[in-house]
Amino acid sequence: VEPISLGLALAGVLTGYISYPRLYCLFTECCSQKRSLSREALQKDLDSKLFGQHLAKKVILNAVSGFISNPKSKKPLTLSLHGWTGTGKNFVSKIIAEHIYEGGLNSDYVHLFVATLHFPHAGNIVQYKDQLQLWIRGNVSACARSIFIFDEMDKMHAGLIDAIKPFLDYYDLIDGVSYQKAIFIFLSNAGAERITDVALDFWRSGKQREEIKLKDMEQALSVSVFNNKNSGFWHSSLIDRNLIDYFVPFLPLEYKHLKMCIRVEMKSRGHEVDEDIVTKVAEEMTFFPKEERVFSDKGCKTVYTKLDYYYDD
Ligand SMILES: Nc1ncnc2c1ncn2[C@@H]1O[C@H](COP(=O)(O)OP(=O)(O)OP(=O)(O)O)[C@@H](O)[C@H]1O
Numbered sequence: 061v062e063p064i065s066l067g068l069a070l071a072g073v074l075t076g077y078i079s080y081p082r083l084y085c086l087f088t089e090c091c092s093q094k095r096s097l098s099r100e101a102l103q104k105d106l107d108s109k110l111f112g113q114h115l116a117k118k119v120i121l122n123a124v125s126g127f128i129s130n131p132k133s134k135k136p137l138t139l140s141l142h143g144w145t146g147t148g149k150n151f152v153s154k155i156i157a158e159h160i161y162e163g164g165l166n167s168d169y170v171h172l173f174v175a176t177l178h179f180p181h182a183g184n185i186v187q188y189k190d191q192l193q194l195w196i197r198g199n200v201s202a203c204a205r206s207i208f209i210f211d212e213m214d215k216m217h218a219g220l221i222d223a224i225k226p227f228l229d230y231y232d233l234i235d236g237v238s239y240q241k242a243i244f245i246f247l248s249n250a251g252a253e254r255i256t257d258v259a260l261d262f263w264r265s266g267k268q269r270e271e272i273k274l275k276d277m278e279q280a281l282s283v284s285v286f287n288n289k290n291s292g293f294w295h296s297s298l299i300d301r302n303l304i305d306y307f308v309p310f311l312p313l314e315y316k317h318l319k320m321c322i323r324v325e326m327k328s329r330g331h332e333v334d335e336d337i338v339t340k341v342a343e344e345m346t347f348f349p350k351e352e353r354v355f356s357d358k359g360c361k362t363v364y365t366k367l368d369y370y371y372d373d
Pocket of ligand 1: 109110111112113143144145146147148149150151152247248249313321359360361
């Protein structure tokens with residue numbers, strides 16, 4: 061084949077390749093890969109995998125699927141997930157990421173910041189602010205549907221998070237970049253006491269936890285997080301200016317939820333569910349308050365290591 065025809069053929073293939081993004085995306089990860097997130101699939105996943113969190117399930121399902129299917133979002137989606145340790149905040153973030161990008165948390169378009177790892181020194185806050193703004197601007201320029209997850213918000217220096225305020229606001233463009241398709245998820249333990257108080261009141265009055273309504277939590281949560289010096293949001297303009305779309309409460313987990321987590325883990329390790337072991341592992345966990353022993357101290361977090369004791373592999 062003569063070089064000119066070969067060149068033309070190659071150019072044809074390449075332009076064809078580029079003008080067929082779907083074909084291209086078969087071979088490599090693409091920004092906004094799953095253009096139409098399936099609400100049904102997300103619901104199914106949340107229903108089958110996330111235990112004891114009826115409020116979080118509902119809010120997240122509606123917020124995420126509504127946002128993704130809205131072509132005219134006026135601001136990025138901002139979710140603030142709050143609750144006791146080991147109750148599923150990171151777990152849900154992973155599920156959300158997986159429903160938007162096949163690679164989930166490993167996707168190039170999903171960015172996880174951990175306060176103690178990425179912003180450890182209070183003295184460097186000015187530098188962190190600049191870096192954070194540059195990082196977010198760069199990534200959103202490359203892919204509008206970028207996801208940013210901030211873990212350990214309660215350990216983040218108060219004030220740092222205000223650096224991203226302009227990106228979360230109702231602007232069409234900032235320096236030529238639109239942030240309206242991005243998703244910001246903040247995770248923290250701040251407000252967990254407040255959530256626990258409400259859950260405990262319901263338990264003590266003999267009501268089902270599923271009867272707890274979002275309105276029983278949301279307002280109290282945003283105020284307590286705003287006023288909590290250790291929340292990372294302390295007097296933050298994000299709350300002040302109503303830039304957080306949803307405060308999502310994660311309820312403390314009970315004995316029966318721990319058992320559900322243990323069964324899942326057994327199955328994922330390829331074992332038959334052995335109810336004796338499930339009970340033994342669940343009973344090794346510690347519960348609070350001391351007298352009533354209703355909620356797991358560590359949620360589902362350490363059940364997996366406890367399970368290792370019963371299996372050699
Ligand atoms: N509500 C839940 N339903 C099912 N599994 C759960 C739930 N909560 C926690 N788990 C399991 O426990 C593991 C640890 O939970 P996760 O990391 O999501 O907790 P967290 O709320 O983010 O805790 P922390 O505040 O300490 O970061 C998860 O990977 C998941 O396997």
